[in-house]
Each structure stands twice: as C-alpha cells, then as structure tokens.
Amino acid sequence: MKPLPPPKAKKPEFKPLPPGSEVIGEMDMFTPGHMLIFPIKLGDCIDLLYEKRAQRLQVEKQVDVLKKDEESIRQHILSNFADQGIDGAYGKLATASVTETVVPTNVDWNVFWSNFEKARDMDLLERRIAKLAWRERYESGLLVPGTEPLNVVNLSLVKGSRTR
Numbered sequence: 001m002k003p004l005p006p007p008k009a010k011k012p013e014f015k016p017l018p019p020g021s022e023v024i025g026e027m028d029m030f031t032p033g034h035m036l037i038f039p040i041k042l043g044d045c046i047d048l049l050y051e052k053r054a055q056r057l058q059v060e061k062q063v064d065v066l067k068k069d070e071e072s073i074r075q076h077i078l079s080n081f082a083d084q085g086i087d088g089a090y091g092k093l094a095t096a097s098v099t100e101t102v103v104p105t106n107v108d109w110n111v112f113w114s115n116f117e118k119a120r121d122m123d124l125l126e127r128r129i130a131k132l133a134w135r136e137r138y139e140s141g142l143l144v145p146g147t148e149p150l151n152v153v154n155l156s157l158v159k160g161s162r163t164r
Contacts, residue, residue, distance in 0.1 A: 050157055 039045050077096055081087060088097035106112055116124065129147065137144055 046157070049155075050159065053157060 039048060077089075078098065081089070081098055088095065090096070115121075129144075134144055134147065138149060143149075
C-alpha cells in the first residue's frame with residue numbers, strides 16, 4: 001500500500017484587508033448589480049452572516065411549502081385529466097398538458113452490474129465519486145486510484161451564546 005499524500009487545501013477566494021482599511025461594499029457575483037455592505041468589525045460580519053443565513057433558511061421554508069403546494073396542484077390536475085379523459089387544458093394565464101418521459105428504475109442491481117462489467121457502457125453512469133464511500137476508504141488508509149484528497153475550506157457558523 002502506498003502512503004497517502006497530504007490533502008490539498010483549497011484556498012479561500014478572498015484577500016485579507018490591510019490593517020485600518022474599511023470595506024464599503026463588494027459586488028455580489030451571483031446577483032448582478034447587487035451591492036453588499038460589509039461591516040468593519042469582524043464580529044459584526046459574523047453576525048451579519050448569521051442573520052443572512054437565518055433569512056435564507058426562512059425563505060427556503062417558504063419555498064418548500066410552495067413546492068409542496070405545486071406538487072399537490074399538479075397531482076390534482078393530472079387526476080382530473082385522467083378522470084375526464086383529456087391530456088390538456090388551459091386557464092387565463094397558462095396551458096397544461098400531459099407529457100411522458102421514460103426514465104430508468106433499477107429492479108436488480110446484480111444483473112445491472114454484471115451487464116455493465118461485460119459491456120462497459122460508461123455512459124450509463126453519472127460521473128462523480130460517492131463522497132462518503134471515498135472518505136471511508138481514505139480514512140482507513142486506502143487511496144482509490146485516480147483520486148486525491150482535497151481539503152475544502154468552509155466556515156462553520158453556530159448561534160453564539162454570549163452577547164457583547
């Protein structure tokens with residue numbers, strides 16, 4: 001077994017500010033024209049991040065409810081289409097029609113893998129490595145050939161218990 005290489009660190013994509021400098025804003029690269037103002041104090045930036053995350057999570061909860069509503073309405077419409085023997089209808093704002101797509105569902109993984117090993121139909125698989133399975137092998141001292149470890153730097157954010 002060959003020794004494991006040290007994981008590569010992914011460098012953060014920001015530059016530290018020179019002492020005494022003040023950030024008045026930065027362009028948000030995800031939303032053109034959106035200006036985000038950063039507080040000068042690091043603690044205030046951490047609090048701002050916490051507040052923004054809380055706002056995003058609240059909006060995501062609302063989005064989840066809307067998605068469930070959409071799916072319920074979609075199923076109601078499909079049921080009505082089937083009951084009425086139609087495959088489409090329209091309202092004032094939109095038109096709906098039944099579409100069908102054939103997608104795979106696996107009924108026997110052993111048969112699938114046996115055939116895959118013979119035919120090597122690589123286009124049947126998505127091209128990504130299962131992170132958990134890879135990490136378990138890596139942590140037990142095995143490096144999967146053709147891979148290397150990469151440390152991804154992230155920021156842990158938890159609600160603070162102390163106040164200023």
